Amino acid sequence: KRSVILGCGSYLPARILSNDELAKSVDTTDEWIVQRTGIRERHIAAPGELTSDLATHAARSALAHAHVEADTIDLIILATATPDQTFPATAVTVQNNLGISQGVAFDLQAVCSGFVFALSVADSMLKAGAHKRALVIGAETFSRILDWTDRTTCVLFGDGAGAVVMELQDQPGTNADRGLLTAHLRSDGKHRSKLYVDGGPSSTQTVGHLRMEGREVFKHAVAMITDVIEDAFAATGTTAADIDWFVPHQANKRIIDGSAHKLGISPEKVVLTVDRHGNTSAASIPLALADAIADRRIKRGNLILLEAMGGGFTWGSALLRW
Numbered sequence: 480k481r482s483v484i485l486g487c488g489s490y491l492p493a494r495i496l497s498n499d500e501l502a503k504s505v506d507t508t509d510e511w512i513v514q515r516t517g518i519r520e521r522h523i524a525a526p527g528e529l530t531s532d533l534a535t536h537a538a539r540s541a542l543a544h545a546h547v548e549a550d551t552i553d554l555i556i557l558a559t560a561t562p563d564q565t566f567p568a569t570a571v572t573v574q575n576n577l578g579i580s581q582g583v584a585f586d587l588q589a590v591c592s593g594f595v596f597a598l599s600v601a602d603s604m605l606k607a608g609a610h611k612r613a614l615v616i617g618a619e620t621f622s623r624i625l626d627w628t629d630r631t632t633c634v635l636f637g638d639g640a641g642a643v644v645m646e647l648q649d650q651p652g653t654n655a656d657r658g659l660l661t662a663h664l665r666s667d668g669k670h671r672s673k674l675y676v677d678g679g680p681s682s683t684q685t686v687g688h689l690r691m692e693g694r695e696v697f698k699h700a701v702a703m704i705t706d707v708i709e710d711a712f713a714a715t716g717t718t719a720a721d722i723d724w725f726v727p728h729q730a731n732k733r734i735i736d737g738s739a740h741k742l743g744i745s746p747e748k749v750v751l752t753v754d755r756h757g758n759t760s761a762a763s764i765p766l767a768l769a770d771a772i773a774d775r776r777i778k779r780g781n782l783i784l785l786e787a788m789g790g791g792f793t794w795g796s797a798l799l800r801w
């Protein structure tokens with residue numbers, strides 16, 4: 480049996496913030512941002528629009544795409560580093576918004592790697608047999624934790640949400656080889672001070688702002704990403720040539736290009752949204768997946784490689800047959 484993705488959906492807040500508009504409030508330029516990151520614009524949640532609202536929209540869109548009713552869901556895992564509140568988990572708000580009162584709902588915190596971590600945890604829980612159908616969501620409102628006076632970080636991030644519906648299916652017949660083939664997760668806390676938020680309930684009793692040693696993150700990113708992808712290749716006997724679509728976490732075009740190049744994945748197989756979305760942390764992979772499904776690039780039977788790396792550091796890869 481394998482965990483098969485039945486549908487995928489996403490949601491972006493209406494407001495678009497361009498580089499030129501940002502350059503009016505901080506000392507930066509469109510040229511600098513595009514050249515260093517590939518980012519041209521990002522979406523920003525409206526005042527009062529919460530992570531749970533973004534997540535609920537994305538979840539509804541994924542349920543519609545999967546042609547399943549909300550009341551068939553008995554597991555909701557919401558990957559986020561920007562929850563509505565310290566507690567309860569934002570996942571239970573989404574559960575309530577969807578009118579679901581069965582099963583379990585909880586948040587998972589692995590920053591930008593959150594979606595890959597959540598996919599892997601959902602897969603394990605489905606295989607353990609206690610749950611039948613899962614909603615795996617990545618949703619973030621990073622605009623709420625940015626220091627809008629710090630040009631080295633505020634230009635990089637955006638808000639958004641993406642979700643998938645997943646269930647365990649038998650493999651024989653037409654389903655052969657569909658589903659999540661393998662997932663590999665890693666973390667190493669010795670890097671925790673390279674990318675962090677300088678607040679929290681236990682430390683400062685404030686929400687805090689994102690702080691990052693960008694050059695340090697950059698330095699480690701490509702090696703960590705390619706390493707954990709090599710694990711996925713080794714576990715499945717797959718090579719870069721077998722991959723139909725590479726759907727990476729969208730932090731920086733240079734990191735994505737560098738990883739694809741090192742792995743030997745050709746540029747036309749890379750799904751890119753960082754230009755339009757910025758870095759939406761845990762939401763970026765399902766947002767990119769939904770994009771490539773909506774415009775019919777991703778087709779049934781395609782082999783799709785996901786990867787992410789983020790604060791912690793945490794990093795991971797997943798390989799799935801669509």
Ligand code: ACO
Pocket residue numbers: 506507508511512515516590591592630631632634674691693694695696697730731734758760788789790
């Ligand atoms: N506009 C103009 N100039 C800027 C800006 C800006 N927005 N930001 C920084 N600069 C300046 C710096 O002050 C520096 O000036 P100096 O030379 O006078 O000191 C110069 O540009 C170069 O700065 P660097 O930090 O060396 O620039 P770099 O080429 O490394 O690019 C960047 C910075 C884009 C942040 C890059 O390091 C990067 O992408 N790092 C990875 C970040 C990342 O992906 N983080 C997300 C991880 S996922 C997660 O978990 C959230």
